[in-house]
Amino acid sequence: MGIKILKRAYMAFIYAFLYVPIVVLVVLSFNQSKFSTHWAGFTTGWYGKLLHNDLLLDAAKNSLLVALSSATLASALGVLGAFALYRYRFLGKRMLYGLLYVLMISPDVVMGISLLILFTAVRLPLGYLSLLLAHVTLCLPFVTVVVYSRLSQLSPHILEAARDLGASEYAALRLVILPLIAPAVLAGWLLSFTLSLDDVIISFFVTGPSFEILPLRIYSMVRLGVKPEVNALCTVIFAASLALVTASQLLLKEEHS
Amino acid sequence: MENGEKKPVVSLSGISKSFDGHVVVPGIDLTVYEGEFLTLLGPSGCGKTTILRMIAGFERPDDGDIFIGGVRVNNVPPNRRDVNMVFQNYALFPHMTVFSNVAFGLAMKRKPRSEIEKEVNHALAQVKLSEFASRKPRQLSGGQQQRVALARALVNKPKVLLFDEPLNALDYRLRKEMQRELRHLQQTLRSTFVFVTHDQEEALSMSDRVAVMREGRIEQLGTPRQVYEEPRNLFVASFIGETNVLSGTVLDILDEKRVLAKVETGQCALNVKRAFAKGDRIRILLRPEDLRVETLTRAPEQEGRLRGTVVEKNYKGATLDSVILLENGTRLLASEFFDEVDEDFDYQIGEKVSVGWVSSWEVVLGDEA
Amino acid sequence: METRPKNRFRTFVIGAFSAWLLIFVLAPNLMIAAVSLATRSEERFAGLPLSLESYVRLFDPIYLSVFLRSLGMALLITALCLVAGYPFAYIIARSPARLRNALLLLTIVPFWTNSLIRTYAVALILRTRGLLNYLLVDFLGVLDKPLDLLYTGTAVVAGSVYVLLPFMVLPLYAVIERLDPAYTEAGRDLGAGRLDVFFRIVVPLTMPGILAGCLLVFLPALGLFYIPDVLGGAKDLFIGNFIKNQFLDARDWPFGAAGSVVLTALMAVLLLTYYLVMKRLGEKVL
Numbered sequence: 009m010g011i012k013i014l015k016r017a018y019m020a021f022i023y024a025f026l027y028v029p030i031v032v033l034v035v036l037s038f039n040q041s042k043f044s045t046h047w048a049g050f051t052t053g054w055y056g057k058l059l060h061n062d063l064l065l066d067a068a069k070n071s072l073l074v075a076l077s078s079a080t081l082a083s084a085l086g087v088l089g090a091f092a093l094y095r096y097r098f099l100g101k102r103m104l105y106g107l108l109y110v111l112m113i114s115p116d117v118v119m120g121i122s123l124l125i126l127f128t129a130v131r132l133p134l135g136y137l138s139l140l141l142a143h144v145t146l147c148l149p150f151v152t153v154v155v156y157s158r159l160s161q162l163s164p165h166i167l168e169a170a171r172d173l174g175a176s177e178y179a180a181l182r183l184v185i186l187p188l189i190a191p192a193v194l195a196g197w198l199l200s201f202t203l204s205l206d207d208v209i210i211s212f213f214v215t216g217p218s219f220e221i222l223p224l225r226i227y228s229m230v231r232l233g234v235k236p237e238v239n240a241l242c243t244v245i246f247a248a249s250l251a252l253v254t255a256s257q258l259l260l261k262e263e264h265s
Numbered sequence: 266m267e268n269g270e271k272k273p274v275v276s277l278s279g280i281s282k283s284f285d286g287h288v289v290v291p292g293i294d295l296t297v298y299e300g301e302f303l304t305l306l307g308p309s310g311c312g313k314t315t316i317l318r319m320i321a322g323f324e325r326p327d328d329g330d331i332f333i334g335g336v337r338v339n340n341v342p343p344n345r346r347d348v349n350m351v352f353q354n355y356a357l358f359p360h361m362t363v364f365s366n367v368a369f370g371l372a373m374k375r376k377p378r379s380e381i382e383k384e385v386n387h388a389l390a391q392v393k394l395s396e397f398a399s400r401k402p403r404q405l406s407g408g409q410q411q412r413v414a415l416a417r418a419l420v421n422k423p424k425v426l427l428f429d430e431p432l433n434a435l436d437y438r439l440r441k442e443m444q445r446e447l448r449h450l451q452q453t454l455r456s457t458f459v460f461v462t463h464d465q466e467e468a469l470s471m472s473d474r475v476a477v478m479r480e481g482r483i484e485q486l487g488t489p490r491q492v493y494e495e496p497r498n499l500f501v502a503s504f505i506g507e508t509n510v511l512s513g514t515v516l517d518i519l520d521e522k523r524v525l526a527k528v529e530t531g532q533c534a535l536n537v538k539r540a541f542a543k544g545d546r547i548r549i550l551l552r553p554e555d556l557r558v559e560t561l562t563r564a565p566e567q568e569g570r571l572r573g574t575v576v577e578k579n580y581k582g583a584t585l586d587s588v589i590l591l592e593n594g595t596r597l598l599a600s601e602f603f604d605e606v607d608e609d610f611d612y613q614i615g616e617k618v619s620v621g622w623v624s625s626w627e628v629v630l631g632d633e634a
Numbered sequence: 635m636e637t638r639p640k641n642r643f644r645t646f647v648i649g650a651f652s653a654w655l656l657i658f659v660l661a662p663n664l665m666i667a668a669v670s671l672a673t674r675s676e677e678r679f680a681g682l683p684l685s686l687e688s689y690v691r692l693f694d695p696i697y698l699s700v701f702l703r704s705l706g707m708a709l710l711i712t713a714l715c716l717v718a719g720y721p722f723a724y725i726i727a728r729s730p731a732r733l734r735n736a737l738l739l740l741t742i743v744p745f746w747t748n749s750l751i752r753t754y755a756v757a758l759i760l761r762t763r764g765l766l767n768y769l770l771v772d773f774l775g776v777l778d779k780p781l782d783l784l785y786t787g788t789a790v791v792a793g794s795v796y797v798l799l800p801f802m803v804l805p806l807y808a809v810i811e812r813l814d815p816a817y818t819e820a821g822r823d824l825g826a827g828r829l830d831v832f833f834r835i836v837v838p839l840t841m842p843g844i845l846a847g848c849l850l851v852f853l854p855a856l857g858l859f860y861i862p863d864v865l866g867g868a869k870d871l872f873i874g875n876f877i878k879n880q881f882l883d884a885r886d887w888p889f890g891a892a893g894s895v896v897l898t899a900l901m902a903v904l905l906l907t908y909y910l911v912m913k914r915l916g917e918k919v920l
Contacts (some may be wrong), residue, residue, distance in 0.1 A: 022722050177641060226750060354818040356819070373830060
């Protein structure tokens with residue numbers, strides 16, 4: 009019996025640890041007091057301020073744009089890469105697969121400066137394009153691995169059957185394989201979208217003042233200390249990601265049932 | 266095995282267990298005697314594994330007492346009971362060598378190294394795996410892994426050795442071989458084995474006693490011969506081996522051991538082991554090998570035999586199996602041996618035959634609902 | 635599997651994918667190595683002559699101590715995540731099936747929130763007029779003066795553990811969940827007490843997950859520069875901060891690149907160790 013209570017207490021403690029900061033954030037976003045934690049009354053004023061903050065709204069728009077485009081491009085490339093790994097034998101295939109895993113856990117800092125060096129060397133101005141290329145590179149291994157594991161679960165005869173019936177490689181991929189791996193591709197896309205929206209470190213290096221994105225805006229605001237609008241902004245983002253996660257879980261459930 | 270002084274080594278009394286409100290074992294009593302090979306036999310879900318796990322200590326009975334070696338062990342955790350189990354998928358520790366696996370129990374008892382080495386080598390020799398001591402489990406075949414699991418349990422010299430359907434994963438031939446080896450080992454060591462299986466052939470071939478179980482209850486507990494030749498009810502009869510179930514009605518009481526009864530389409534005298542009343546509905550159990558089939562051309566009409574037509578026949582090498590359709594639609598399965606008397610018989614599909622059986626080999630039961 | 639070389643689609647597929655990796659992964663990393671050997675230059679960030687000067691400077695006691703402190707804190711963070719995360723993952727993995735998914739989801743939800751935001755939330759709690767001090771001083775009256783927690787090493791460690799804990803829990807959970815309960819039962823059956831079962835059976839058999847989790851925490855712990863930035867002020871430099879500072883503030887690209895090469899080398903060593911240990915355990919690596 010004692011062990012059971014200990015277990016429950018432990019779990020409760022860890023969950024509290026995980027959630028308290030977020031709860032505090034949400035609560036304080038409604039706090040009238042600017043600086044302290046003392047509750048000074050309920051207000052939605054900070055949210056109002058948020059809506060009028062053009063800088064932030066611009067940054068949010070840019071972030072979304074980058075996330076959407078890089079997720080799509082990364083997914084397309086990732087499907088090609090996963091297909092290549094699945095279908096063809098070529099030199100250095102095992103190494104390529106290992107490289108993907110290494111990329112996934114590589115520190116972002118290293119990737120950030122490597123791309124900064126590259127872009128400087130070819131004199132590419134830092135803005136939307138550099139950010140896009142960087143984010144695609146960031147997300148590519150993730151999509152590839154996700155799609156590849158789904159592919160490897162498919163029966164090897166499906167592709168052979170398509171070829172036997174006269175389909176070219178491209179047609180086989182488009183008409184037969186793609187529909188079958190669609191959920192994995194979607195999962196990869198969602199993962200890329202999230203990674204792109206979330207990214208702070210790589211973006212820090214490869215974007216310029218002409219193209220502000222949200223995480224970096226938040227970063228500069230946060231470094232200067234507490235700002236109530238930041239609380240409101242963070243709460244909004246938290247609510248949005250919560251909604252996204254719930255939606256994807258419901259979608260997954262639908263698929264399985 | 267000798268009945269001299271039968272010492273109980275495991276006693277279950279009034280044991281019941283439920284999971285999630287579903288009663289798996291409603292309340293049973295069972296005694297396992299020292300030196301016997303007892304098998305718990307039954308279909309899946311009948312509670313046999315639950316009972317085994319309660320003896321091992323992995324499940325706690327909701328009610329009742331478990332005694333091992335005369336000591337009440339209800340509250341004793343599994344690592345302190347003097348029993349060891351051979352798991353269904355062997356559960357050999359993949360990160361340890363065969364030697365370390367077998368030595369594990371002794372290491373837990375903090376035995377000195379020299380003793381452990383001696384005992385483990387002895388146990389490995391017993392299961393004929395001495396050369397595999399430094400291999401890892403994944404390098405062994407299924408049969409070899411099985412024997413390591415056995416050695417790992419045996420080496421601790423427990424009071425009882427428990428087996429949770431350990432031969433399920435083996436192919437037919439290997440399984441038969443292991444059955445013989447296990448039986449031989451048990452008799453040589455004079456240990457007590459409690460074996461769980463759903464395979465009735467396996468149970469019959471290895472055990473001193475068999476407990477046939479259904480839905481948490483022991484339907485019959487007896488020697489293999491008793492369970493096979495004198496099944497107590499329809500479930501036991503049909504679970505063990507093939508059986509024909511004929512319907513009938515008691516017409517007259519002839520004496521305390523025999524009744525006259527209408528049996529399917531005929532009428533005959535039956536040997537009974539309990540009292541019936543006139544008019545009682547009865548079931549007559551006959552094993553396929555108990556039946557004797559005669560073509561009508563060869564044997565004249567006889568009293569007490571049933572008339573039918575051969576609708577199927579199967580040459581099985583040692584036997585000729587046939588399905589006889591009686592006039593009232595009942596089908597009988599007969600299995601007749603080729604022997605010196607009748608070397609070479611055969612039936613034609615559609616041939617008219619009469620079916621009888623060896624007198625007193627029938628088992629008469631009351632009509633169960 | 636087809637190997638007809640004339641297949642144009644095949645060439646396209648392999649080519650496009652490899653080209654991207656070549657241009658955006660291989661080449662840039664080689665460039666880092668090249669830059670690390672260059673000399674600092676005002677107009678073009680890095681130029682000739684080539685020398686090992688940057689690497690030599692890394693061994694300067696100031697920088698060496700920064701690196702070592704960084705490593706030490708990352709180790710501490712990893713250890714804390716492991717100690718806190720293992721029981722957590724274990725309890726979830728051994729919960730009844732319907733509960734398990736809910737518990738897992740609850741664990742992942744904070745993970746989906748931007749880690750920068752979560753770091754900021756930790757700052758909200760730890761600062762002088764934050765929640766923790768409010769509780770200790772004003773509400774419970776346990777302390778007289780507020781704790782000066784923000785901008786200390788403790789804050790950085792706490793914040794890092796907070797952000798990185800899910801990275802430890804998820805691989806641990808994956809491995810523990812797959813652990814056949816028969817192994818622990820067999821251990822108990824053979825006389826092992828709870829401690830013996832844990833250290834002799836469960837830990838060795840979940841080692842792949844432990845190693846993966848440690849890798850996934852240790853490396854980011856070294857590189858996530860915004861955590862020390864927000865929670866540590868200027869006092870704590872992790873390797874990530876060092877690299878960032880050199881590239882963006884001090885504009886000493888060769889020096890920063892040298893630091894990055896060292897970090898990459900460290901990562902390579904860890905990955906190699908992981909690979910060798912897994913091989914020794916007999917586990918499949920990929």
